[in-house]
Amino acid sequence: MRLGLQGRFLLMLCLVSLLQLVLLSGASYYYVSEQRYQEVGDQALDVARLVAREPGVIAGVKRGDRARLNVLVERMRAEVGASYIVIGDAQARRLVHPNADRLGKPMVGDDPQRALQGEFYISRAQGSIGGALRGKGPIRDEMGKVIGVVSVGYLVRDIDADLRGFLRFGLFCTLLIVLLNSAAAAWLARRYKRAILGFEPEQIGRLYAELDCTLRTVREGILTIDEQGRLTSLNPNGIRLLRLDEQAARAAIGQPINQLLPGSRMLSLIQDPRPQYDEEIVLNGQPLIVNRLPLVQDGRLIGAVSSFRRKDELAELSAQLSQVQAYSDLLRVQTHEHNNQLGTIAGMIELGATQEALAFIGREAATEQTLLSFLMGAIAKPKVAGLLLGKYHRAHELGLVLIVDPDSCLLDIPARVSGSQLVTLLGNLIDNAFEATRRHGAPYQPIRVALSDLGQDLILEVEDGAGGVDPGLAGRLFEHGVSSKAEPGHGIGLTLVRKTLDALQGTITIEATAQGSCVVCYIPKEV
Structure with a gap:
């Protein structure tokens, strides 16, 4: 089972702290034990020198008086706290020993020849009493002649017993620190997990990968x-x-x-x-x-x-949306208009007025064909021609009149001006004229559209008879959300017109007329 963040923190800190403390404790124990052995060795050597200079010891060794030597040496051993003191004669045979049965026997544990040759030294060896740290040296008479050997020993087991107390204290400290680290790890894990909203590290990694992929897409x-x-x-x-x-x-x-x-x-x-x-x-x-x-x-x-x-991407999307809306309106209006015409023709046929039906079909076809031929011949952009045809039918459906100036011509269109941009301009201006005319209650007043490519500019004019622009809104008409209509969702069309003209570096004016207003857009052919 995979551990959570808190378990990982706890396990990691515990293992790290335990490893560090074991290494530190081991190094400390080794250092302290070496220091302790060195101190005990120096102490044994000092006691050996003291015993070797003691007059009673020198006299006893010279006489070979074992009884008095053992009493004297035992008293000195008790005073200095040594584990034992052994004294041998010039042949390294024991004169003093804690065990009486060992008296007279050769000293064991290491070669006493160094002491017999006059050297004081520290040795660690296994003697007859056990492993010990010993200070050895010669015993000299008044003339300086070596007459014996003294060996002062401290048993290794006694030294190790002292060191075990330090070891127990070190282990206690290690356990205490591990427990404290465990508590700290648990607190740190909870705090860290709150900071990362409760997620596990793997979840954070996945979220980061997902976020990075999202930001790239x-x-x-x-x-x-x-x-x-x-x-x-x-x-x-x-x-x-x-x-x-x-x-x-x-x-x-x-x-x-x-x-x-x-x-x-x-x-x-x-x-x-x-x-x-x-x-x-x-x-x-x-x-x-x-x-x-x-x-x-x-x-x-x-x-x-x-x-x-x-900004131009948004303008392009808005233009595309306007174009799609215009095509949708065109199809809907044409469908509605054709349904009405088919209903009229069907009624005439049922009444037996076949000649009138044929005449009606001819008139409608001629009107449609005339308008379509004019638009296709006068306008280079099929999108614009389709828009005007759709608005013509839309006006008829709304009970309005849309007139396209017969002198209109829009053939010399520079490459930088797209059909979508012209559709955005004309579509929004004509829709505004429709709404203003209906709101003003003057459906008999026609909406006139004139297009011109003469001179250095493309000129688009949309004129209505809706009484003109509200003076209070004249200066803010092109701001987003500003509209003369109280209903929400308006005030967008003229903003799109302004943004499209800004992209084309064109201008727009609103001129008052006798019956309403005329909006004129100027688009330079060359920038």
Whole structure:
């Protein structure tokens, strides 16, 4: 079973701390034991020198008086705390020994010749009493002649018994530290898991991969900053939309956003964390539509995120939508009109008025064909001709009159002006004229459309008889959401007209007429 984050933290910290403490405790124990053995060895050597200089010991060795030597040496051993003191004669035979049955026998454990040759030294060996750390040296008479050997020993088991207390204390400290680390690991794991919203590391990795893939696939540019205004991320489409060098953009991560994009105005969201939607800005020379939102976690501002798209992409989508709507209206109106005409023809036939039915068919066909031939011959863009034909039928359906100026001509259209853009302009202007005429209650007043490609401009005129523009709205008609209609959802058409003309570097004027107003669009053929 896979451990969770808390279990991993606990296991990892416990194992690491245990390994460190075992190594530290082992090193400490080795150092302390070596120091202790060195101290005991030095102490044994000092006691050996003391015993070798003791006059009573020298006299006893010279006389070979074992009884007095054993009493004297035992008293000295008790005073210094040695495990034993052994004294041998010049042939290294024992004169003093804790075990009486060993008296007179040769000293064992190591070669006593070094002491008989006059050297004091420390040795560690297995003697007759057991393993011991011993200080050995010669016993000299008044003339300096070596007459015996002294060996002062401290049993290894007694030294190790002292060290076991230190070892127990070290193990207790190790256990205590492991327990404290376990508690710290549990607290740290809970705190860390709260910070990552309860996710496991594998889940965070998957979420990061999904987020990175999402940021690469969305068409919008997305950038984020932290609460200090430093850039934290910028997706590939954002780099492309802003026309940035990819390496420079990647290097800017972690740097203040104003170093890479001075005009981003992202810091305004840090100072005033209120969402900002559909704001038009020019960033790095690119016209953009920007949305900005604050990033808030646990009620605290931790940064901001911004998504952006090129302004002309939105205008293109709006134009395409207008074009699709126009085609849809055209098909619906034509279907409705043809149904009416078929119903009229069917009624005439049932009444036996076949000649009248044939005449009606001829008139309708001639009218339709005349208008269609005129539009196809006067306008180079089939989309525009189709739009006008559809609006003609739509006007008839609404009980209005749409007149296309017979002198209209739109053949010399520059390549930079697309049919979709002309459809956006004419479609929205004609729809506004329809609505204004119906609202004004003057269906008998025709809506006139005139198109011209003479001179240096394309000129599009839409005139209505709806009483003119409200003076209170004249200066704001092209702002988003501004409309003379009280119902929501209006105020979009003229905004699209303005954006399309801005893209074409054209102009628009609204002129008052005797019955209403005339909207004129000027599109330069050359920029």
